[in-house]
Amino acid sequence: MHSWRAALLRFDLHGQAIYEADGLLVTGPGSSGPAVIVAAGSHAELAPRFSHVPCTHLPGRLLAPGFIDMHVHYPQLDVIGSPAEGLLPWLNDYTFPHESQFSDPAHAAVVASFFCDELMRHGVTTALTFATSHPASVDALFAEARKRRLRLITGKVLQDRHSPDGVRDQTGQSLADTEALIQKWHGVDRLGYAITPRFAPSSTEEQLRGAGELAAAYPSTWIQSHVAENLDEIAWARALFPDARSYLSIYADHGLMRERAVYAHCIHFHDEDRALMRDTATAAAVCPTSNLFLGSGFFDFAGAERVPFAHGLASDVGGGTSFSPFVTMRAAYFAGREGQTKPGISLPPERLWWLHTAGAARALGLEGVVGNLQPGCEADFVVLNPQATPLLARRTSQANSLAELLFAMIVLGDDRVVERTIIA
Ligand code: GUN
Ligand code: ZN
Numbered sequence: 001m002h003s004w005r006a007a008l009l010r011f012d013l014h015g016q017a018i019y020e021a022d023g024l025l026v027t028g029p030g031s032s033g034p035a036v037i038v039a040a041g042s043h044a045e046l047a048p049r050f051s052h053v054p055c056t057h058l059p060g061r062l063l064a065p066g067f068i069d070m071h072v073h074y075p076q077l078d079v080i081g082s083p084a085e086g087l088l089p090w091l092n093d094y095t096f097p098h099e100s101q102f103s104d105p106a107h108a109a110v111v112a113s114f115f116c117d118e119l120m121r122h123g124v125t126t127a128l129t130f131a132t133s134h135p136a137s138v139d140a141l142f143a144e145a146r147k148r149r150l151r152l153i154t155g156k157v158l159q160d161r162h163s164p165d166g167v168r169d170q171t172g173q174s175l176a177d178t179e180a181l182i183q184k185w186h187g188v189d190r191l192g193y194a195i196t197p198r199f200a201p202s203s204t205e206e207q208l209r210g211a212g213e214l215a216a217a218y219p220s221t222w223i224q225s226h227v228a229e230n231l232d233e234i235a236w237a238r239a240l241f242p243d244a245r246s247y248l249s250i251y252a253d254h255g256l257m258r259e260r261a262v263y264a265h266c267i268h269f270h271d272e273d274r275a276l277m278r279d280t281a282t283a284a285a286v287c288p289t290s291n292l293f294l295g296s297g298f299f300d301f302a303g304a305e306r307v308p309f310a311h312g313l314a315s316d317v318g319g320g321t322s323f324s325p326f327v328t329m330r331a332a333y334f335a336g337r338e339g340q341t342k343p344g345i346s347l348p349p350e351r352l353w354w355l356h357t358a359g360a361a362r363a364l365g366l367e368g369v370v371g372n373l374q375p376g377c378e379a380d381f382v383v384l385n386p387q388a389t390p391l392l393a394r395r396t397s398q399a400n401s402l403a404e405l406l407f408a409m410i411v412l413g414d415d416r417v418v419e420r421t422i423i424a
Contacts, residue, residue, distance in 0.1 A: 001026060001027065001028040001029075001038060001050070001054075002026075002027050002054055002055075002056070003024055003025065003026045003050050003054070003055045003056070004024070004026075004027070004056050004058065004383075005022070005023070005043055005055055005057045005058065006023060006025075006058040006059070006060075006061040006063045006383070007019070007020065007021055007022070007023055007061065007062040007063065008020040008025055008040060008041075008062070008063045008373065009062060009063070009064040009065070009353070009402075009406075010040055010064075010065065010358075010373040010374055011065075011354055011357070011358040015354045015358065015359060017350040017353070017354070017402060020041065020042045020043070022042065022043045023040070023041065023042060023063065024039070024040070024041060024042070024046040024047060024050065024055075025037065025039075025040050025063050025373060025381070026038040026039040026046065026050050027379040030378070030424075033190070034149065034190060034378045034379065034380075034424030035379040035424045036375075036376055036377060036378055036379055037373055037374060037376065037377045038375060039375055040373045040374060058383060060385070060386070060387060061383050061385055061386075061419065062383075062384040062385075062405075063373065063383060063384075064353075064357070064381065064382050064384055065357040065358065065370075065371050065372050065373050065377075065380070065381055065382075066123060066125025066126065066357075066370065066371075066381055066382055066421065066422075066423070067122070067123050067124045067126075067325040067356050067357060068124070068125070068126040068127070068312065068356060068357060068360035068361055068364065068370065068371050069124045069126070069127040069128070069129075069313075069315050069323075069325070069360075070128050070283075070285035070286075070314040070360050070363065070364065071130075071224070071262065071264040071285035071287055071314035071315070071316050072127055072128070072130070072314060072315050072316060072317050072320070073129065073317060073318060074111060074112060074115040074129050074130070074131065074137075074141055074154070075098065075099050075101075075108075075111060075130070075131065075132045075137060076095060076098065076099075076130075076317055076318030076319070077111055077115055077118075077317065078098055078111075078318070079095055079098050079318030079319075080317055080321060081318075081321065082094040082095075082318070084294070086230055086295055087229055087230040087232070087233055087294050087296060087319075088230070088232055088233060088236075090294060090319070092164070096164050096166070099132040099133070099157075099166075099167050100132075100164075100165075100166030100167050102131070102132040102134045102136070102137040102140075103134050103136070103166070105136040105139070108132075108136055108137045108139075108140035109140045109143070111140075112137075112141040112143070112144040112145075113144045115129075115141070116141075116144045116145055116147075116148050116150060116152075118323050119150065120148065120150070120421045120423070121323075121415055121418065121421070122323045122324050122325060122415050122418060123384075123415075123418040124323065124421075125151060125370065125380035125381075125382075125421060125423055126150070126152070126153075126360075126361070126364075126366070126370045126371070126380065127150070127151075127152055127153070128153045128154075128194060128224055128262055128285070128364065129141065129152060129153065129154040130154070130155075130157060130198075130224065131154050131157060131196070132156075132157055132167065133156060133157045133159055133163075133167050133168070133169045133174070133198075134156070135156050135177045135180075135181060137156070138154055138156050138181050139181075139184075141154050142154065142185050142188075142191050145190075145191060146189055146190075146191060149189070149190060149423050149424055150190065150423060151190040151191075151192075151366075151370055151378070151380070152190070152191055153191070153192040153193070153194050153222050153364075154193070154194060154196075155181065155193055155195055155196035155222075155224065156178055156181055156196060157169075157197075157198050158175075158178065158195075158196060158197040158198065158203055158207050158211055159197075159202040160202075160203060160204050160206075160207045161203065161204050161207075162201055162202045163198075163202050171204060171207050171210070174207060174210075175207070175211070175214065178195060178211070178214055179214060181193060182214070182218050182221055186218065186221055187220070190378075190424070192222060193218075193222070194222035194224045194262075195211050195214055195215050195218075195221055195222070195223045195224075195256075196224050196225065197211050197225050197256065198225065198226070199226040199227065199233070199237070200225075200227075200237045200240065200247065200250045201233065201237050201240055205254070208250070208251075208254035209254050209255070211223075211254065211255075211256060212254040212255025212256050215255055215256060215261075219258075220260070221260070222260045222261070222262060222365075223256050223257075223258070223260065223261035224261075224262045224263075224285075225251065225256070225263055225264070226263065226265055227247055227248050227251065227264070227265060227266060228247050228248060228265060228266055228267055228268045228269055228273070229265035229267060229268075229296045229297075231268065234268055241253075245272070246270065246272065246273055248263070248266075248269070248273045248276055248277070249273075249276060251263070252276060252280060257276065257280035257282045258280060259282075259365055260364070260365045261282045261283070262282075262284070262285050263277075263282065263283070263284055263285065264285045264287055264316060265284075265286075265287060265290075265296065265299070266284035266285075266286070266299065266304075267291060267297040267298065267300070269303065271303070271306075271307050274303060274304065274306075274307035275307050278307060278308060278309040281310070282309070282310070283309070283310035283312065283363035283364065284299075284309065284310070284311040284312075284363075285311070285312065285316075285363075286311050286312065286313055286314060286332060286335075286355070287299075287314045287315070287319065287320055288313075288328060288332045288334070288335040289315065289316070289320040289322055289331045290315075290316035290319035290321070291335065292334070292335070293319060293320065293321050294319050297341065298335045298338045298342065299311075299332075300342045301332075301336045301345055301347060302343050302345050303342065310362060310363040311355070311359075311363060312355050312356065312359050312360030312361075312363040313325070313328050313329065313332055313355045313356040315328050322414075323415075324413075324414045324415055325356050326409065326410055326414050326417060328356065329349075329353065329355075329356055329410045330410050332347065332352055332355065333346075333347055333352060333410065333411075348403060349403050349406035349407040349410055350402065350403060350406060352410060353406055353410075357371040357372065358371040358372040359371075378424050379422065379424050380422070380423055380424055382418055382419075382420065382421050383418075383419045383420040383421075383422070384409070384418060384419065385416075385417055385419045386405065386408070386409060388413070388416040388417045389412070389416055392408065392409070392413065392417070395408045396408045396409065
């Protein structure tokens with residue numbers, strides 16, 4: 001066992017923040033596998049019980065749950081910052097050419113290693129990640145994540161039409177490859193498999209149906225895709241599937257909406273779509289830096305509370321512009337404030353933080369496993385330095401409440417705040 005004394009942030013079951021200015025976090029071996037939280041609370045209360053446990057004292061630091069990135073593309077590391085008119089030209093001009101390079105396992109291994117290091121440097125300890133259509137891209141990422149003991153979920157992209165040579169796959173082979181990868185990797189150490197149709201326009205009905213059949217046959221796998229991101233994309237999906245009630249319902253029609261299904265963006269929704277998300281226990285990955293960068297629109301946070309469905313935050317690198325959860329939370333705040341296309345709201349800082357930790361874990365079906373520092377959770381946490389820059393030191397020293405402290409870090413913070421990332 002080991003204990004850590006510092007300020008401590010965690011969440012209760014209702015998503016309310018619990019804060020100890022002088023806290024103690026006790027970690028110990030899990031029954032099998034990763035280390036877990038043994039106890040968390042105020043130092044004064046817990047110290048007598050754990051006086052025999054070695055303690056690392058970190059004055060001035062804040063211990064918080066490792067962040068969860070609900071949607072990111074590891075093969076798009078080198079696509080970050082590629083400008084385009086909108087989503088579809090961005091895919092054709094930059095993304096597909098970059099992703100075609102992942103037919104080379106050596107290239108995939110180099111990028112996967114850099115990607116995992118970058119996640120950890122930014123305090124991200126769990127990620128739901130796209131690979132490319134090449135099975136070797138999945139092997140490369142799982143291998144690198146396993147070395148670092150990261151909790152990582154990924155899958156081979158399915159895209160058997162409207163995709164250029166180099167990334168387009170073949171229907172029957174793509175489904176056989178998916179099943180083989182599930183059997184090879186799903187549940188190995190901290191790794192999980194996600195069945196990954198890229199988006200409805202780039203899959204035939206046959207491929208979507210096959211993906212849905214695999215999702216039914218392997219109910220503990222995840223499903224990930226994109227939906228309702230961009231107006232041209234939506235018009236295209238509607239034209240290709242004229243009988244579907246909406247773009248989102250194409251996925252329901254093919255058995256791809258269920259617990260552990262995660263759809264990126266979910267911007268241009270009607271309340272029927274929100275109700276379908278809610279009724280199928282499907283989750284949204286909200287990607288505000290990507291939505292701002294590609295001019296896609298603004299996720300409607302008030303709508304997602306009015307017709308409540310699970311959602312959490314994501315970087316969506318390389319449409320997204322940063323790996324930093326601080327940058328993502330900041331952009332989510334701005335996206336919430338936008339008030340011309342929807343009623344603007346002011347998301348509280350504790351809520352933004354929850355959406356990137358315990359709330360994201362709930363949306364992924366991993367509540368009580370990661371994203372929190374309650375007893376029994378896996379011991380993934382970050383040591384944050386609220387004085388990491390001169391301006392942060394000045395601003396956070398004047399914070400009179402937890403909300404003020406967290407808001408200062410969200411508005412001014414980045415990777416410099418993350419002093420250490422501790423994995424299980
Ligand atoms: N829709 C289909 N593929 C992609 C992708 O790679 N990024 C984003 N942002 N949207 C997509
Ligand atoms: Zn994406």
